[in-house]
Amino acid sequence: MLKSNSNSSSSSDLPLMISPLTSAPIELFSVVRSKPHLQMSFDRNCNADLQNRFWTLFNYAASFTNYAYTYLTKANCDSHYVTYFGQYQSSARWSLATRNFLNIKTNLDRQLFSITCEQNCNQYVVAFVYPNDRTHLIHLCPWLYQQDLNFQGATFVHELSHYDDIAATRDHVYGDAQAIQLARNFPDKALNNAENHGFFARARPTC
Numbered sequence: 065m066l067k068s069n070s071n072s073s074s075s076s077d078l079p080l081m082i083s084p085l086t087s088a089p090i091e092l093f094s095v096v097r098s099k100p101h102l103q104m105s106f107d108r109n110c111n112a113d114l115q116n117r118f119w120t121l122f123n124y125a126a127s128f129t130n131y132a133y134t135y136l137t138k139a140n141c142d143s144h145y146v147t148y149f150g151q152y153q154s155s156a157r158w159s160l161a162t163r164n165f166l167n168i169k170t171n172l173d174r175q176l177f178s179i180t181c182e183q184n185c186n187q188y189v190v191a192f193v194y195p196n197d198r199t200h201l202i203h204l205c206p207w208l209y210q211q212d213l214n215f216q217g218a219t220f221v222h223e224l225s226h227y228d229d230i231a232a233t234r235d236h237v238y239g240d241a242q243a244i245q246l247a248r249n250f251p252d253k254a255l256n257n258a259e260n261h262g263f264f265a266r267a268r269p270t271c
């Protein structure tokens with residue numbers, strides 16, 4: 065899911081607030097921001113029950129991602145790849161899918177994200193992130209935990225894939241059938257669609 069980032073400052077509006085003489089500290093500031101300290105944490109709204117539920121869905125997401133990445137590194141069968149990322153047209157496309165899942169796997173393995181437990185999300189919103197947030201703060205909504213665990217795990221893969229420094233995916237379509245149709249008709253968009261990553265992994269593909 066995506067949500068506009070209207071309530072947080074972006075680096076582009078900073079120069080309007082300072083004189084040219086103070087540009088050096090801003091440069092320093094941007095350097096610091098480019099290497100955020102990522103350490104797994106929950107915000108205070110994540111009670112013990114929500115934390116337990118999170119670790120369960122995390123294990124599903126990690127399992128899905130391991131299957132997906134292993135599948136893509138073997139490259140000796142491709143029907144599942146074709147279903148979610150379209151016809152094999154070039155090694156560059158396969159390499160992009162592989163790199164995306166390597167980045168997702170690395171961020172899962174090293175837990176390079178934090179969790180905030182939202183209490184009031186729009187109806188049917190299960191989770192959201194800001195793609196340019198280099199601290200990887202993932203917003204999880206109560207509705208997520210009403211879904212089955214396969215959906216929860218796939219959602220976490222979906223959200224991680226959104227980050228610009230992970231796979232930079234967007235939401236072109238939602239839903240499994242729509243993701244498959246996107247792969248058939250617009251394979252390049254499928255490679256840039258978060259749902260296609262989530263559903264590709266959810267099936268625990270094997271060769």
Ligand SMILES: [Zn+2]
Binds near residue numbers: 066226
């Ligand atoms: Zn999304």
